[in-house]
Amino acid sequence: MEHAVRARRSDMPDDAVTLFVCGDVMTGRGIDQALPHPGSPELYESFVRDARDYVALAEAASGAFARPLGFAGIWGAALDELARFDPAVRLINLETGITRHDAPWPGKGIHYRMHPDNAPCLQAARINCCALANNHVLDWGREGLRETCRVLDELGIARCGAGEDGPAAARPAFLEAAPGVRVLIWSIGLADSGIPADWRADTGQPGVWLARKASARGAEPLAERIRAEKRPGDLAVVSIHWGGNWGYRIPAGHRAFAHLLVDAGADLVHGHSCHHPRGMELYRGRPILYGCGDFINDYEGIRGHEEFRPDLTLMYFLRLAPSTGTLLDLWMTPLRMARFTLHRTGTDDTRWLLDLINRERHRDMPPFSLDAEGRLFLRLRH
Secondary structure, three states: OOOEEEOOOOOOHHHOEEEEEOOEEOOOHHHHHHOOOOOOOEOOOOOOOEOHHHHHHHHHHHOOOOOOOOOOOOOOOHHHHHHHHOOOEEEEEEOOEEOOOOOOOOOOOOOOEEOHHHOHHHHHOOOOEEEOOOOOOOOOHHHHHHHHHHHHHHHOOEEEOEEOOHHHHHOOEEEEEEOOEEEEEEEEEOHHHOOOHHHEOEOOEOEEOEOOOOOHHHHHHHHHHHHHHOOOOOEEEEEEEOOOOOOOOOOHHHHHHHHHHHHHOOOEEEEEOOOOEOOEEEEOOEEEEOOEOEEEOOOOOOOOOHHHOOOEEEEEEEEEOOOOOOEEEEEEEEEEEEOOEEEEOOHHHHHHHHHHHHHHOOOOOOOOEEOOOOOEEEEOOO
């Protein structure tokens, strides 16, 4: 079955299509406990056995906050930005199961889940596509994955990257961004992000679309799908869960993987897994975001890696020309997570992110500047 939803079109210059992407959205564990319908708090971690402890850590770090948070509460200032840009595509990597299932995947140290009754938090931001090929969507087993897919289908949110078998996991989501303009979205994961090998979707086995290798050769099965399914006027997006959590080095295999996908027709490569933003490049006029950082999570108050500023994140708004697929404009809105809510950053944090992105961008990508409202901005239209 094709998982398709209609995406509302904004009033955009030059008939451009606006897309919103971000880093990992993890609405399970502590976030789930702060929402209106928390599930069972039981955890199976080495040091934490109750998900409510993550709420306590956040309050110790940033101060107490009223609970439950409303479904819109976790998005905070992000909602104003979404309203301003009104993107036709609102794509997230959903890094949690949505399930009541209570048997964790054996031998895995961390398990994320959100109660299905809290899933309307995704609707609060009008998310219209979830990438699922990541290292947490099967934390509560194959039944947990099945329930996650059912909940998203019931909410009318398109999904890709995981499913009942191999063909289902490899099937793209389809969004209609404007009359006659389809956006095809594939989701795929690499083993170096921590996805267990036995999570691979296969004949008769639910799971995720897991690439065989981080290389151009490893990208070829997806490249074949893009060549076969993309039609003139379509935009093709690939959402990839790859790499470790920390550091700025871009592996050569990731670059080769992404380049082959662009050569095959991908117009945007949306990378994620790291806990902080990484570099990006323009390749043949197409943006490759190697790591968008975390966006929503319950890590507030956890110590370590402060030099990467994991409390800071970015919203990515890209305007693409549907006739050519090339990037016209890119804005990035800096945000900071505090008390499980996203807030606009102050001047110093904004400048820190601007300097980071300009330092880590590929040499062929022009530098970003700040617009009048404190967004990182790149204009490529002529």
